[in-house]
Amino acid sequence: MSNPVNERRHTIAVLVDNEPGVLARVIGLFSGRGYNIDSLTVAEVSAEKTQSRITVVTRGTPMVIEQIKAQLGRLVPVHKVSDLTIEGPHVERELALLKVAGTGEKRVEALRIADVFRARAVDSTTASFVFEVTGTSDKVDALISLMMPLGLVDVSRTGVVAIARGPKPL
Amino acid sequence: MANQRMTGAEIVIKALVDQGVDVIFGYPGGAVLPIYDALFQQDKVRHILVRHEQGAMHAAEGYARSTGKVGVVLVTSGPGATNCVTGLTDALMDSIPVVCLTGQVPTHLIGNDAFQEADTVGITRPCTKHNYLVKDSNDIARIIHEAFHVARSGRPGPVVVDLPKNVVVNQGTYQTPAQSRTKKYNPQVKADIARVEQAVELLAGAKRPIIYAGGGVINAGPAASQLLASFAKLTGYPVTLTLMGLGAFPASDPQFLGMLGMHGTLEANYAMHGCDVMLCLGARFDDRVTGRLDAFSPGSKKIHVDIDVSSINKNVRVDLPVVGDAAYVLEDMIKVWKSRQYRADEAALKAWWATIDGWRKRDSLRYQPSKDIIKPQYALQRLFAAIKGRDDVFISTEVGQHQMWAAQFIGFEKPNHWLTSGGLGTMGYGLPAAMGAQVANPKALCIDVAGEASILMNIQEMSTIAQYRLPVKVFILNNQYMGMVRQWQEFFFGGRYSESYMDSLPDFVKLAEAFGAVGLRATKPEDVDGLVKEMLDCPKAVIADVMVDKTENCYPMIPAGAAHNEIKLGPEGGVTSSVNDEGMVLV
Numbered sequence: 001m002s003n004p005v006n007e008r009r010h011t012i013a014v015l016v017d018n019e020p021g022v023l024a025r026v027i028g029l030f031s032g033r034g035y036n037i038d039s040l041t042v043a044e045v046s047a048e049k050t051q052s053r054i055t056v057v058t059r060g061t062p063m064v065i066e067q068i069k070a071q072l073g074r075l076v077p078v079h080k081v082s083d084l085t086i087e088g089p090h091v092e093r094e095l096a097l098l099k100v101a102g103t104g105e106k107r108v109e110a111l112r113i114a115d116v117f118r119a120r121a122v123d124s125t126t127a128s129f130v131f132e133v134t135g136t137s138d139k140v141d142a143l144i145s146l147m148m149p150l151g152l153v154d155v156s157r158t159g160v161v162a163i164a165r166g167p168k169p170l
Numbered sequence: 171m172a173n174q175r176m177t178g179a180e181i182v183i184k185a186l187v188d189q190g191v192d193v194i195f196g197y198p199g200g201a202v203l204p205i206y207d208a209l210f211q212q213d214k215v216r217h218i219l220v221r222h223e224q225g226a227m228h229a230a231e232g233y234a235r236s237t238g239k240v241g242v243v244l245v246t247s248g249p250g251a252t253n254c255v256t257g258l259t260d261a262l263m264d265s266i267p268v269v270c271l272t273g274q275v276p277t278h279l280i281g282n283d284a285f286q287e288a289d290t291v292g293i294t295r296p297c298t299k300h301n302y303l304v305k306d307s308n309d310i311a312r313i314i315h316e317a318f319h320v321a322r323s324g325r326p327g328p329v330v331v332d333l334p335k336n337v338v339v340n341q342g343t344y345q346t347p348a349q350s351r352t353k354k355y356n357p358q359v360k361a362d363i364a365r366v367e368q369a370v371e372l373l374a375g376a377k378r379p380i381i382y383a384g385g386g387v388i389n390a391g392p393a394a395s396q397l398l399a400s401f402a403k404l405t406g407y408p409v410t411l412t413l414m415g416l417g418a419f420p421a422s423d424p425q426f427l428g429m430l431g432m433h434g435t436l437e438a439n440y441a442m443h444g445c446d447v448m449l450c451l452g453a454r455f456d457d458r459v460t461g462r463l464d465a466f467s468p469g470s471k472k473i474h475v476d477i478d479v480s481s482i483n484k485n486v487r488v489d490l491p492v493v494g495d496a497a498y499v500l501e502d503m504i505k506v507w508k509s510r511q512y513r514a515d516e517a518a519l520k521a522w523w524a525t526i527d528g529w530r531k532r533d534s535l536r537y538q539p540s541k542d543i544i545k546p547q548y549a550l551q552r553l554f555a556a557i558k559g560r561d562d563v564f565i566s567t568e569v570g571q572h573q574m575w576a577a578q579f580i581g582f583e584k585p586n587h588w589l590t591s592g593g594l595g596t597m598g599y600g601l602p603a604a605m606g607a608q609v610a611n612p613k614a615l616c617i618d619v620a621g622e623a624s625i626l627m628n629i630q631e632m633s634t635i636a637q638y639r640l641p642v643k644v645f646i647l648n649n650q651y652m653g654m655v656r657q658w659q660e661f662f663f664g665g666r667y668s669e670s671y672m673d674s675l676p677d678f679v680k681l682a683e684a685f686g687a688v689g690l691r692a693t694k695p696e697d698v699d700g701l702v703k704e705m706l707d708c709p710k711a712v713i714a715d716v717m718v719d720k721t722e723n724c725y726p727m728i729p730a731g732a733a734h735n736e737i738k739l740g741p742e743g744g745v746t747s748s749v750n751d752e753g754m755v756l757v
Contacts, residue, residue, distance in 0.1 A: 017354065020303065021291060021295065021301075021303075024292070024295060025295060028295055028296055032296050063483060063487070066483055067480060067483070067484055070478075070479040070480035070482070071480045073479060073480070074324075074325075074357075074478060074479065074480055075300075076299070076300040076320055076354065076355050077354070079354070
């Protein structure tokens with residue numbers, strides 16, 4: 001039924017009241033209506049207003065994306081919905097922690113590649129490293145694929161956070 | 171007196187009173203005993219004790235629909251709350267404002283699988299417009315006021331407030347509605363005037379226009395229906411209504427084409443198919459209305475007025491979306507039409523009406539009359555003849571063939587008098603809904619047009635009706651089948667009537683008597699008028715058991731997955747043949 005030709009990846013920022021159940025509401029909306037979630041991040045961004053910001057990466061046809069935004073917009077605790085993908089240039093970043101286990105030449109090679117990607121070693125033992133890397137999802141994907149043959153055993157990713165370029169707030 | 175301390179239960183009652191609530195529908199239980207105790211000690215809010223929580227929900231819906239006010243339900247935790255889920259979903263689908271207060275186990279037991287514990291906010295999250303779990307007695311008043319605001323504003327809907335027992339037992343501070351005013355939910359009601367101007371310009375240039383209006387017009391208040399009538403008069407354009415919209419435009423008006431959709435009239439569906447400009451007002455292009463989407467009104471420019479942005483471009487791509495309340499938009503449209511001195515294209519409109527009149531002449535609601543058996547359509551025609559002209563009649567229905575026939579054969583001149591479960595299609599809706607309407611309108615005539623299968627789904631409410639001496643009339647079109655299921659089995663499943671025949675039905679006359687009501691029965695066409703008269707004259711509740719043709723089918727019918735212009739008027743030509751494999755999977 002879906003037509004991948006028409007489908008496009010969108011990064012949507014949602015400002016919500018930080019109240020119990022708000023994340024369940026958003027996730028329930030996506031699962032209940034059959035929308036995709038590629039990634040989703042949420043954290044409080046304004047303590048005095050008790051507001052959280054949700055960044056959701058989704059994909060769909062223009063009609064589906066429009067629906068997703070309208071459906072998000074009508075949730076009572078939602079204050080603002082912004083489609084960063086179509087509303088102008090924006091920055092997307094993701095943070096990942098990669099655990100690479102191994103010794104000898106592979107271990108040296110892992111360090112060398114981490115350096116190229118400006119990944120920092122945040123933990124090390126004689127048999128492992130944990131690297132922290134920040135960048136676009138593509139960059140994180142690339143590092144993961146390079147680390148794979150070098151003993152990558154564990155990955156933890158934050159999912160995408162994003163913000164519009166320029167002086168205007170959400 | 172301001173900001174005085176009181177128990178949470180007292181705060182609940184005071185908040186209801188300050189919201190103008192005079193009646194609530196409910197059923198007590200352990201978790202809400204403190205609220206019931208507070209209820210006992212006051213006389214401002216009347217409580218109607220239902221026999222099942224689902225009945226309370228539908229009664230509140232009937233109350234809300236017939237008054238335009240918010241319906242209120244009070245039930246206990248666990249099963250009390252889960253029994254409300256169907257009613258909540260029904261109210262969500264049909265945009266009915268209801269506030270449902272549910273009891274909950276005390277906060278320290280939440281999550282412990284306590285007796286009669288259910289995750290009510292979790293379970294009702296997808297079937298409410300919004301819901302709340304109150305954790306502090308000081309928040310009760312603010313949250314209840316906010317719940318009423320959310321339920322009635324924008325596109326109305328059901329709101330659940332879950333009240334743990336310790337929260338209603340503990341003391342807290344009351345806040346008035348003014349003190350609790352919220353900035354957080356304020357939907358746009360007034361539309362962008364530039365859009366309205368564009369819409370009017372498009373409509374003024376139309377050669378084959380149609381106004382397609384729905385429940386949004388009714389939810390926008392009685393003024394919206396009057397404005398719709400004014401706009402229709404001003405333009406001379408034809409009007410069709412959805413099942414939800416019946417009453418938003420007078421059925422007796424010559425510009426009314428009848429209901430559209432799967433069982434709508436030929437003229438309404440053909441006009442939708444052939445129009446060049448469509449004005450959709452507070453309707454949502456439901457699959458029962460559009461038929462096959464890729465063949466839906468192929469040549470038209472579509473204007474969609476809706477208060478809910480998410481309803482626009484959901485099923486059908488429209489050319490001009492207008493976000494706003496139907497009443498505000500209609501008011502602006504009339505102003506623009508008048509101030510710019512638009513005139514409809516008389517010649518084109520005349521030709522369009524001539525085409526429509528040609529379709530009308532085919533009399534799509536005709537049926538084969540009989541002298542021996544009661545045709546369900548005939549029974550409804552006789553019922554309508556007896557109530558025509560009265561403006562104090564409320565009709566509710568259950569779900570199925572009888573519902574469609576009632577929509578076809580009973581005309582509504584005013585909004586808020588037709589109570590039917592459209593979106594969810596809830597069997598068992600009609601009896602409690604009529605009960606709620608009767609509570610709200612004690613002097614009115616409230617009739618539940620029912621089928622013998624649906625009525626049994628909430629028959630226990632006859633006991634509530636007896637307790638409060640509500641003179642509700644139940645008009646059963648009894649064909650001993652789940653008629654609509656049987657009809658689909660005949661058309662699409664080779665006449666294999668799998669489990670759609672009901673053996674061992676109760677004797678509805680005796681059943682009525684058992685509930686202290688009056689039971690009547692008609693088995694021959696000549697009995698119908700007498701039965702209707704007796705029913706309407708009776709000061710008590712009545713169950714009228716009308717034995718109708720068992721195999722009558724509901725026409726016209728647009729088979730699932732077919733287009734508007736593929737409508738079938740009767741058995742001639744066959745319905746089965748027009749359904750392809752894609753249509754067979756549709757509901």
